[in-house]
Amino acid sequence: MRHVPPIDALELLRAVARLGSVSAAARETGCTQQSGSARLRSIERTLDLELLTRSPRGVALTDAGELVVAWADDVLAAAERFAAGVETLRGESSRELSVAASQTVAGHLLPRWLLAFRARQLADGRTPTEVRLVTANSEQTADLVRAGAVDLGIVESPDIPEDLSSTTVADDVLVLVTTPDGPWAARTSVTLEEVAATPLIAREDGSGTRRAWESTVRKRLGGTPVEPALVLSTSAAIRSAVASGLAPAVLSAHVVADDLALGRLRRIAIDGPAISRPVSALWRGTPRDLRPTSRELLEAATA
Structure with missing residues (x-):
């Protein structure tokens, strides 16, 4: 050897x-x-x-x-x-695994990852790990990992903390949505400049969705978007506000999939490359410090 x-x-x-x-x-x-x-x-x-x-x-x-x-x-x-x-x-494989995840991940990606994670353990004849989930925005998730309050954090933000280890497990796409008869509804696409100059309904500072949108505008236009028309703390609240006709919003394609399918909202294409962001796992220490149960969950996610 x-x-x-x-x-x-x-x-x-x-x-x-x-x-x-x-x-x-x-x-x-x-x-x-x-x-x-x-x-x-x-x-x-x-x-x-x-x-x-x-x-x-x-x-x-x-x-x-x-x-x-x-x-x-x-x-x-x-x-x-x-x-x-x-x-x-x-006897550690059945211990509780604590995971903090941003709202998009917790509501739309993590459930199927957890099902695959559990299925793998059952197929190996092992007692499934009990997973404790904490939902927070991307900034709060990083803070929970940093403080040792959770074993693993999963965020969808372009800003990855340098003091934490990380790996990308998926990609997410941001889309512009409005009501079927709202602003730009009669058009097939709009420019990024137009959207950046329009007050949108947005998530709070520290949210991965808002950070990804503002980062895209800075990189492609060299400036920042105008101040939001309204700031809300959940994607569900933003979807309702958009549907009421208050203003458009930029949200994860996962978050608005049902609204688009039901015709409650309409997606408006933004000229240029898709606005995508990485979905990343965070943990304390080096890659070698990632617990085997955490690694198993990430393998289920990437599979």
Whole structure:
């Protein structure tokens, strides 16, 4: 077994293969770029193989590197099963897992992830983990993780705290909605400039939805949207306010799916690329500090 690299080194190699960057892979796996580069060179020395080609544009896998990463997936999966098995022996796999999630995630994504998570554990003959859910906005979720009040946080915000570990588990798209006979209803699309200059109904500061919208306007237009017509603390309240004809809003496509299907609201296309945002999991410590039960839940989410 002396030619098998350490688990953390294989995790780093797999991240490099996915991201195409040593620095990005090092950040994801919780080490410095210098340490990551040294770890990769160590793998190549251990195996006596060239696994990566390096250029100013980044790194790419050699043919041997492609094979090693494929084999590493099997080793890492076995390591994760080993960790989950040890947790089972300790009686920890059935412990409560506390999760804080922003409203969009809690209401529209997490339920099906939890069903898949439970199904996996039952299929393995294990007692399902009891999950305690706390709903908060993205900023509050990060604070709960930071304080150790929850094991895992899931947010849909472009602003990921640098003091927490994170990984992207899904993507979400923001859409512009109004009433069927409201502003812009007769048009097929509007410009981003028009929407940014229109007072909308918005979530509170700290919400991932509002942050993603304002971040998009800053990046694409170099400015900020006008002040909202009304600020409400829940997506459900915003949907009702839009349906009443008060003003349009920019919300997650998941949140308004039923309203659009029922004809209660109408989606108006915004010219240009879709406004998307990552759905990210947050936890304290490094990637190696992610509990096996938390990792299982994230695997169910990405599957």
